[in-house]
Amino acid sequence: MPRLTSLWNLANPTRFLGLADRLLPWLAALAAVLLAVGLYLSFFVAPPDYQQGETVRIMFVHVPAAWLGLFMYVMMSASALGTLVWRHPLADVAQKAAAPIGAAFTFVCLVTGSLWGKPMWGTWWVWDARLTSVLVLFLMYLGIIALWRAVDDPARAARAVAVLTLVGVVNIPIIKFSVDWWSTLHQPAAVFRIDGPTIHPSMLWPLLVMAVAFTVLAIALHLAGMRNEILRRRVRSLRLMEAEQLDAGVEPAAGAAR
Amino acid sequence: MTRAFLALVLRDLRLAARVGGSGAMGLVFFLMLVAVVPFALGPDLNLLSRIGPALLWFSAVLATLIGLDRLFQTDVEDGAIDLILASDTPLEVLVAAKGVAHWLTTGLPLALCAPLFGLLLALTPQAMLAVAATLLVGTPALTFIGAVGAALTASLGRGGLLLAILVMPLMVPTLIFGVSAANAATAATVGFLTPFLVLVALSLVAIVIGTFAAAAALRQGA
Numbered sequence: 001m002p003r004l005t006s007l008w009n010l011a012n013p014t015r016f017l018g019l020a021d022r023l024l025p026w027l028a029a030l031a032a033v034l035l036a037v038g039l040y041l042s043f044f045v046a047p048p049d050y051q052q053g054e055t056v057r058i059m060f061v062h063v064p065a066a067w068l069g070l071f072m073y074v075m076m077s078a079s080a081l082g083t084l085v086w087r088h089p090l091a092d093v094a095q096k097a098a099a100p101i102g103a104a105f106t107f108v109c110l111v112t113g114s115l116w117g118k119p120m121w122g123t124w125w126v127w128d129a130r131l132t133s134v135l136v137l138f139l140m141y142l143g144i145i146a147l148w149r150a151v152d153d154p155a156r157a158a159r160a161v162a163v164l165t166l167v168g169v170v171n172i173p174i175i176k177f178s179v180d181w182w183s184t185l186h187q188p189a190a191v192f193r194i195d196g197p198t199i200h201p202s203m204l205w206p207l208l209v210m211a212v213a214f215t216v217l218a219i220a221l222h223l224a225g226m227r228n229e230i231l232r233r234r235v236r237s238l239r240l241m242e243a244e245q246l247d248a249g250v251e252p253a254a255g256a257a258r
Numbered sequence: 259m260t261r262a263f264l265a266l267v268l269r270d271l272r273l274a275a276r277v278g279g280s281g282a283m284g285l286v287f288f289l290m291l292v293a294v295v296p297f298a299l300g301p302d303l304n305l306l307s308r309i310g311p312a313l314l315w316f317s318a319v320l321a322t323l324i325g326l327d328r329l330f331q332t333d334v335e336d337g338a339i340d341l342i343l344a345s346d347t348p349l350e351v352l353v354a355a356k357g358v359a360h361w362l363t364t365g366l367p368l369a370l371c372a373p374l375f376g377l378l379l380a381l382t383p384q385a386m387l388a389v390a391a392t393l394l395v396g397t398p399a400l401t402f403i404g405a406v407g408a409a410l411t412a413s414l415g416r417g418g419l420l421l422a423i424l425v426m427p428l429m430v431p432t433l434i435f436g437v438s439a440a441n442a443a444t445a446a447t448v449g450f451l452t453p454f455l456v457l458v459a460l461s462l463v464a465i466v467i468g469t470f471a472a473a474a475a476l477r478q479g480a
Contacts, residue, residue, distance in 0.1 A: 084474070139427040146423050150414055159478035160410050164424060167406055167471045171428050174460070178431035181456075182438065 011089050013230045020227045027220035034213035041206035049203075058116040060206055064214035065109035069137060072102025072218060076144075077169040080162035090226070092158035093233075095165070096148060097225030101218060103141035109134055129183035133176050140168050154233060262347040263355045270359030273332075280325040284364040285371060287324050291317035292375045303380040310379035311389050311440035318368050318393055319400060319429055325364050326404040327421045329356060330412035330476065339412070339476070349473040357398075357405045357469065365397030388443030388450065392457060396436040399461040402468030403428045409475035432460050 042060035049056035076098040082091030113131060114124045125131070144161055151157035274280060295313055296306060306313075333339040342352050372393050373386040381389065407425035414420065439453035 084478075136427050136430055143424045143427060146420055147410065150411070150416075150420050156479065160475060163406070163471055163475045163478060164410055167428070167467060170467055171431075174431050174463070175427070178434045178456075182434040 013089070013234075016090060017227060017230060020223050024220065024223055024227070027216060027223065031213060031217040031220050034209065034216055038206060038210035038213040041209055046203050046206045052120060055116060055119050056203070058112050059203075060210045062109060062112040062116060063207060064211040065105045065112060066134065067211060068214050068218050069102055069106035069109050069134065071215070072098050072105060072222075073137065073141075073165075073169070073172070075222070076102065076165050080165040080169075083158050083162040084166070092155065093226045093229045094222070095158060095161060096154075097222055097229050099141060099144050099148065099161075101221050101225060103138065103145060105214075105218065106134060106138045106141060110138060127183065129180045132183065133179045136175050136179070137172070140172075144168070154236075259347050259351055262345065263351055266342075266352055266355035267359045267362070270356060271362060274325075274359070274363040280328060280363070282367075284321045284324050285367045288317050288321040288368055288371070289375060291320060292378055296378075307380040307382070307385070310376060310381045311385060311392075311444075312437045313379060314372055314375060314389050315393070315396075315433060315437045315440065318365075318372075318397060319426075319433060321368060322364055322397065322400040322404060323422050323425075325360060326401075326408045326425075327411065327418040329360055329405060329408035330472075331408070334412045343476065349476065350469050353405065353409070353473045353476065354465070354469045357402050357465070357472075360405070361398055361401045365393070365401055369393035369397060382444060385440065385444045389440045392436045392439045392454065395454070395461055396432055396457050399432040399457075399464035400429055402461075402464045402472075403432070405468045405472040406475060409472035409479070412476065413479050432457070432464070435460060 038060070042057055046057065046060070048054045076095055079091045079094040079098065082088040083095060110131075113134070117126060118124050144164060147161050147164055148157055151160055292313065295317075299305060299309075330339065333342065343349065345352065369390050372390045373381075376386040376389060404421070404425050406428075407421040410424065411421050435453045435457040439450060439457055442450040442453060
């Protein structure tokens, strides 16, 4: 299995850091270019909506943010499997780095949705099914981050969070289903009126570019977050070693840092 | 396996009944919530009877959380968790036993007393029965979802608030179907049976997922 062995090669943090350092400038530049193109397309090229006017441009940020909020959770669940099943050290790091990024995208989605809702529906917040499920997703991100911050030992924290993430991923479809059911029960008149079944190509293209731009941005941020987390853990283990040596009064041993 | 299961259930029930146990605490807290809310909302009986089922359900969620943070924590503190982990009986069975014992001391009394508390909220007999029935089949879901959070925070020593943050989003579906089934019995917007059966399904799923996930969390944490 060549793919698996190459994944195991990356278990060596130094090798991963080398790869990350090589990839990161390219990914960051690509994300910047794509974002610039996407923003130009969505602000200057895409036509205003015939009903919603200029506010429809919020969609070009809102929709990709929503998509990435979910994408990062999937990323986190895959890493959680890596942590629990293979005990891959990189999976711990990937899990931890993904949580704040996913939470941030979900938050951007909620804020832009709220800003869009004010002119369109006349209110900042509606207990609509989609809004509510995104809000619950955001709360779950906050819970995961809180658990990360509650356990001192990173390896133990990673396994605890992995269990929680996987329980969450089983529950997300259930929550989505029940919130949909709840919202149709409470609000028979749907608030969400997407005009027409399809989006016109003149709006679809900027949206796709923005989606790709956000994805590349998320991957770049994730990679940078993982790199920082590895460095942070090195600092932590160096400090622990130093403290132990001070404690025992022994001469420092060279290069055993994780 | 059955003997170990029953032994652990009996032990937890005894511990809950004795000094220092949280036996009746959940029930008292439940009564407290139901009694305090009218002070905030005003004594309008029409309003109270309309939101009564939702209020009872929300109070049940909060009351379930009360005992949960101690579910595994006491065992971690006195070392009983090591015996549980080292036992021949599968950990999942023992976790289920602890969940059952917790439900018997919180969920079941809540469901049985709900009609009584419904009097305070001017519920109709039909609504009282519906709330009691939904709490009876719905509270196992709350207990076993909460057991996951309890297992995750067992060794932290200060898990109370964290536990609530972790498990409350996961309790949303139970709350939705519990309240809508309880409401369906009075206001006929939707049939009673559909949300009730979904609630039963949620409980069964939560028992399975909660047992296995809590056992996994305890193994990882040890």
